[in-house]
Amino acid sequence: METYTAMRHFADSWGLLAMALFFVGVIVFILRPGGKKAADEAASIPLKED
Template identity: 50%
Template sequence: METYSFLREFADSWALVALTLIFLGVVVWAFRPGSRPLHDAAAASIFRHEMKPADAGRDAPAPSEREA
């Protein structure tokens, strides 16, 4: 059997099954019970430094000094 034919048959059968199982595993892992707090924390992480920007330099006035 040629190498190409063997790899083609393998990709058409067992590799497809393996990749389908990996995909289903990732989907089940993402939607598992108890993962909601992790996803909520990740979604809210962009708002973590809303009052004080994370990249404020040393020369930048504090948020309370800007308002005055």
Template identity: 55%
Template sequence: MNYHVMREFADSWGLLFMFAFFFCAAMFALFRPNAKKFARDAAEIPFKEDESHGR
């Protein structure tokens, strides 16, 4: 395989693969069970009281 063959493959099938992977990862993050609870817990991390400074 030379550069041009690999470049042609990356321009067509590589782009399609990257798009499919991104789409599947986004759907998994948005529509998995309990996704809203995990997102809410992660968003509240900065506002939780730190036990070491609470004394």
């Protein structure tokens, strides 16, 4: 039961912080300058003929 308590405290503090930082990082990555061109190119890949 002690392991569960330790993991629960970790998830409530550092785990939550890590997930929040990851979320902010993804948003920044998506909205970075030049991201629209890369997203448009990736979106058109299935439509390209070989």
